[in-house]
Amino acid sequence: MASHGIPRVSGGTPDKSEQAREKEQKQIEQYKALEKSVVERVRSKDYSNDTFQATSQLLTQNPEYYTIWNYRRLLLQDVFAKEQDRKEQPETKDIEAAEKEGLTPPQREISLLIKEDLQFLVPLLKQYPKCYWIWNHRSWLLGTATRLLPPRNSSELWQSELGLVSKMLSLDSRNFHGWGYRREVVAEIERLSASSMVEKEFGYTTKMIQTNLSNFSAWHYRSQLIPRLLSERQADSEARRAFSDAEFELITKALYTDPYDQSLWFYHGYLMSTLNPANAQAPPILDPCTNAERLHYLEQEIENVKDMLDGAEDCKYIYQSLLELSERYLEVEAGNKVVISQEMMAWLIELRKIDPLRVGRWRDLEVKLKF
Amino acid sequence: MSLAAGPGRGHVTVGQLPDELNLVVEKHISYIQDLDTRRDELEYHLTEHLRTGGIYWGLTALHLLGRPDALPREGLIEYVLSCLHDNGGFGAAPGHDAHILYTGYSVQILTMIDGFDELEKKMPDCNGKIAAFVASLQQPDGRFAGDEWGETDTRFLFSAFYTLSLLGYMPHQHPNEPPIIDVSAATAHIKACRNFDGAFGVAPGAESHSGQVFTCCGALAIAGELDSYLGEVGKDRLGAWLSERQLPSGGLNGRPEKLVDVCYSWWVMSSLAMIGRLHWIDKAKLTAFILQSQDPEEGGIADRPGDMVDVFHTVFGIAGLSLIGYPGLVEVDPA
Numbered sequence: 284m285a286s287h288g289i290p291r292v293s294g295g296t297p298d299k300s301e302q303a304r305e306k307e308q309k310q311i312e313q314y315k316a317l318e319k320s321v322v323e324r325v326r327s328k329d330y331s332n333d334t335f336q337a338t339s340q341l342l343t344q345n346p347e348y349y350t351i352w353n354y355r356r357l358l359l360q361d362v363f364a365k366e367q368d369r370k371e372q373p374e375t376k377d378i379e380a381a382e383k384e385g386l387t388p389p390q391r392e393i394s395l396l397i398k399e400d401l402q403f404l405v406p407l408l409k410q411y412p413k414c415y416w417i418w419n420h421r422s423w424l425l426g427t428a429t430r431l432l433p434p435r436n437s438s439e440l441w442q443s444e445l446g447l448v449s450k451m452l453s454l455d456s457r458n459f460h461g462w463g464y465r466r467e468v469v470a471e472i473e474r475l476s477a478s479s480m481v482e483k484e485f486g487y488t489t490k491m492i493q494t495n496l497s498n499f500s501a502w503h504y505r506s507q508l509i510p511r512l513l514s515e516r517q518a519d520s521e522a523r524r525a526f527s528d529a530e531f532e533l534i535t536k537a538l539y540t541d542p543y544d545q546s547l548w549f550y551h552g553y554l555m556s557t558l559n560p561a562n563a564q565a566p567p568i569l570d571p572c573t574n575a576e577r578l579h580y581l582e583q584e585i586e587n588v589k590d591m592l593d594g595a596e597d598c599k600y601i602y603q604s605l606l607e608l609s610e611r612y613l614e615v616e617a618g619n620k621v622v623i624s625q626e627m628m629a630w631l632i633e634l635r636k637i638d639p640l641r642v643g644r645w646r647d648l649e650v651k652l653k654f
Numbered sequence: 655m656s657l658a659a660g661p662g663r664g665h666v667t668v669g670q671l672p673d674e675l676n677l678v679v680e681k682h683i684s685y686i687q688d689l690d691t692r693r694d695e696l697e698y699h700l701t702e703h704l705r706t707g708g709i710y711w712g713l714t715a716l717h718l719l720g721r722p723d724a725l726p727r728e729g730l731i732e733y734v735l736s737c738l739h740d741n742g743g744f745g746a747a748p749g750h751d752a753h754i755l756y757t758g759y760s761v762q763i764l765t766m767i768d769g770f771d772e773l774e775k776k777m778p779d780c781n782g783k784i785a786a787f788v789a790s791l792q793q794p795d796g797r798f799a800g801d802e803w804g805e806t807d808t809r810f811l812f813s814a815f816y817t818l819s820l821l822g823y824m825p826h827q828h829p830n831e832p833p834i835i836d837v838s839a840a841t842a843h844i845k846a847c848r849n850f851d852g853a854f855g856v857a858p859g860a861e862s863h864s865g866q867v868f869t870c871c872g873a874l875a876i877a878g879e880l881d882s883y884l885g886e887v888g889k890d891r892l893g894a895w896l897s898e899r900q901l902p903s904g905g906l907n908g909r910p911e912k913l914v915d916v917c918y919s920w921w922v923m924s925s926l927a928m929i930g931r932l933h934w935i936d937k938a939k940l941t942a943f944i945l946q947s948q949d950p951e952e953g954g955i956a957d958r959p960g961d962m963v964d965v966f967h968t969v970f971g972i973a974g975l976s977l978i979g980y981p982g983l984v985e986v987d988p989a
Contacts, residue, residue: 310696322749348703350751353803419805457912463860499910503861506850545898545910549851556850561887565850640904641897643933 317341325354330361339403346407352416356423359396363431366392390432397428397440405447412451418460422467429471438475444468449487456491456498466504481511496537499546506553510566520570527568530554531580535587542591548600552607555584559611574615581612602634610652627652675945677980678953682968683721685953686712689965705747706737710759711969713766718969718976718984722766731769734760735776742783743801753801754791757784758813765820785823788814789834796839808847808856811840812869815876824876841877844870852891864899864908867892868921871928880928893931896922904939905958915957916947916967919974927977927988937978944971 299307321341324334338355342348366389373381373388381391401424408417425444428437445468451461469480485508491501509530513523531554537547556565558577569576585608591601609627613620631652635645689712692698701708709730716724736748737760743752744760761784764770773780791799791814797806798814818824818835825833846858847870853862854870871892874880884892899906899922905914906922919940926932946959947967954963955971976983 304694307696308694311694311699314696314699345700345703347700349753350703350745350749353751353801356803415805419803422805423803457909459856459861459863459909463856466857466859497911500861503849507859549910553850562850562891564848564852640900640902640936640939641934642936644893644897644931647934 314344317344321351321354325357330358334358343407346411346414346417349416352420355420359400359424359427362396363393363427367431385433385435390436393431394428394436397424400424401440408447408451409454412455412458413460415460418464422464425468425471429475434475438472441468441472441475445472452491456495457500459500462500462504479511479515481508481515484508485512492537496540497544497546499549502546502550502553506550506565509557509568513568523569524576527554527557527580530568531584538591542595542598542601545600548604551584551604555580555608555611577615578612581608581615584608585612597637599634599638602630602637605630606634606648624652675942675948675950677945677972677975677982678948678950679719679982681950681953682948682955682972683716683719683724683953685949685963686715686965686968687724702747703750706734706744706756706759706763707746708965709733710763711965713763715965715969715972717766718972718986720982720984727767727769730763730767731772734763734769735773738773738777738780742777742780742785742787744784751801752787754788754798754810754813754817755800757788758817761817761820781821781823785818785821785834788817789823792835792840794839796836796841796843798840806857808844808854808866808869808873811844812873815840815873819876826878837877841874841879841883844873845883851895852888852893853895861909862895864896864906864918864921864925867896867925871925875928884929889929889931893926893929893934896926897931897934900935900940904936904941904943906935906940913958914943916944916955916974917957917970919944920970920977923974923977924986924988932977941975941978941980944975947971 317337317340321334321337324331324337335355335358338351338358341351342355345351369389377388377391381388384391384394386394401421404417404421404424407414408421411417421444425437425440428440432440445465448461448465448468451458452465455461469484473480485505488501488505488508491498492505495501509526513526516522518526534547534551534554537544538551541547553565554568556562557568558572558580559565560567560572585605588601588604588608591598595601606627609623609630613623631645631649635642638645689708709725713722713725713730716722733748734744737744737746737750737756739745739752741752742757743754744757745751745753746756750756764773770781777783788798791801791810793799793806798810799806800810814835815824819827822828823834825835825837843858844854847854847856847860847866849855849862851862853864854866855861855863856866860866871880874883898910899908899918901907901914903914905916906918907914908918908921923932923935923940926934943959944955947956947961948954948971949956949963952963953968954965955968956963957967972983973986976986977988979985
């Protein structure tokens with residue numbers, strides 16, 4: 284929801300002093316007066332620079348006020364249209380300055396305005412990194428640049444967005460607005476430059492994971508990049524096998540560092556899903572992906588995960604993983620069913636003991652496995 | 655008359671709470687009733703862009719608490735109608751631009767207080783106009799924008815579906831008329847938001863998030879495709895992801911390795927209910943967590959024990975308790 288309901292300004296404590304109360308009343312009056320002035324100006328179609336500055340002031344105080352962002356875009360659209368329709372001849376120095384950047388004088392004006400507005404948003408974004416409307420306005424500005432400016436110039440703007448979003452993600456590496464915006468920026472740069480960034484982005488996820496293993500947002504993005512990465516590398520079956528092994532090695536090391544981290548287990552689960560044709564959301568890494576390959580990985584991982592129990596006997600994720608892997612193993616190869624089922628029963632009993640929160644789920648699993 | 659979605663006064667400190675907690679029903683009711691009397695607080699004015707949302711949350715909470723009449727009906731109708739635009743959309747407050755989220759909340763409020771006659775008086779064929787406004791926001795790829803500025807999100811798609819459904823304008827409700835939206839393009843988009851972990855993100859390629867699981871499952875449920883699309887395997891996978899949202903404190907988080915928050919009591923629990931796996935988490939522990947997040951003196955519920963309360967967390971806490979079957983609460987429909 285728009286603001287997640289968490290107040291940014293802590294208002295009414297009941298024991299406010301008279302002085303504080305007066306101060307708050309004054310703030311309210313000023314805020315309401317500013318709001319009134321912006322609304323009246325826009326309604327009377329006063330699309331002047333003063334109105335624009337007033338929206339800046341109001342949005343700085345309250346960036347959640349979506350209608351004012353809409354007004355700001357109306358004002359900008361109006362200036363852009365006027366620039367494009369400008370009849371009088373620009374000054375020589377303006378023409379020269381524009382030519383230097385490969386732009387017409389109106390385009391240069393538009394470009395400057397967009398850059399200025401992008402600058403205006405930076406401190407707001409840092410202060411309110413979860414405000415949908417700020418991200419949204421940024422995205423609109425960039426989209427407008429793409430429409431109104433030559434590709435070379437809009438491309439530069441999108442490029443510098445990558446720097447901004449990396450900065451935002453270094454401040455909060457789980458901000459899903461940031462990750463979503465990053466995907467949008469990358470897609471647009473790729474489109475404008477007709478070249479792929481998949482290797483670079485894959486490298487970025489490696490860097491983010493190394494900074495914080497628990498960052499599932501980075502693991503998730505990695506999982507999204509892999510199919511394209513392999514196809515662009517034109518990876519043959521051997522290269523794909525080597526890639527798969529390297530990913531398993533990476534996640535196994537991480538799991539040894541912290542087997543209690545859910546993010547890591549989900550990525551492990553993702554790698555296993557790529558071996559399961561029933562999971563359409565995880566395209567295979569291996570090509571061809573044969574049952575022999577599946578069994579190889581299942582056996583390898585069952586052994587690996589069993590080893591993790593040593594010193595982490597109370598770690599529920601290990602038992603969950605062993606149960607999933609074994610269930611899958613029996614789907615592929617029902618050979619030594621008796622032995623495996625006995626082990627599974629023991630893990631399930633353990634799991635029910637150490638994970639009482641989900642006891643209903645484990646009961647259902649027991650029924651499903653028909654023990 | 656208007657109603658604030660403002661902060662609570664919350665001055666609870668963790669550790670002072672009794673072990674055995676009860677839902678302080680009367681206090682929550684007066685907390686919600688008093689929200690509109692707080693115009694002397696700056697926060698009241700800074701949250702005006704949420705006002706219709708605040709009313710919807712407050713009113714829903716009151717319905718669940720068994721006190722649907724605790725807010726004056728006339729005032730509610732007058733307020734909601736004052737947010738209506740000529741194009742059939744509603745804004746968050748008088749003078750605020752029309753947006754699909756506030757259109758959805760307004761239709762929910764009007765449904766709860768049975769206000770469609772008054773609506774019709776204000777604007778003839780208003781239901782049709784609202785439906786047309788919502789339908790106009792669908793994009794060629796099936797998504798829904800929030801307003802004319804084009805931001806898309808699965809929240810908006812869900813909002814479109816439930817709004818049309820409440821108004822009786824979903825294509826399946828009018829099988830003999832040309833459909834006003836493309837349902838299969840919309841559900842195809844939802845399906846593209848699904849991830850390997852069985853859960854859904856805000857857009858194709860985005861990380862799974864409990865809030866989006868709720869909106870995506872809700873939309874599929876309204877379209878009648880939830881069961882057939884997920885199947886038992888899909889429900890197990892999604893249910894596993896959802897049940898892992900519960901942490902030892904009893905509270906639920908929105909994504910792996912994030913903090914617990916009362917609002918997920920609704921999004922996670924209603925999704926679990928929609929796929930028939932509500933028993934996959936510990937209800938007693940979640941109940942305790944929600945109750946500990948109450949302000950037992952002033953009413954209202956916070957995101958976590960000890961924090962400032964607000965009406966948003968109040969309704970999602972109470973709705974979560976209702977799904978769990980907390981005694982004395984009205985039963986809630988998960989979708």
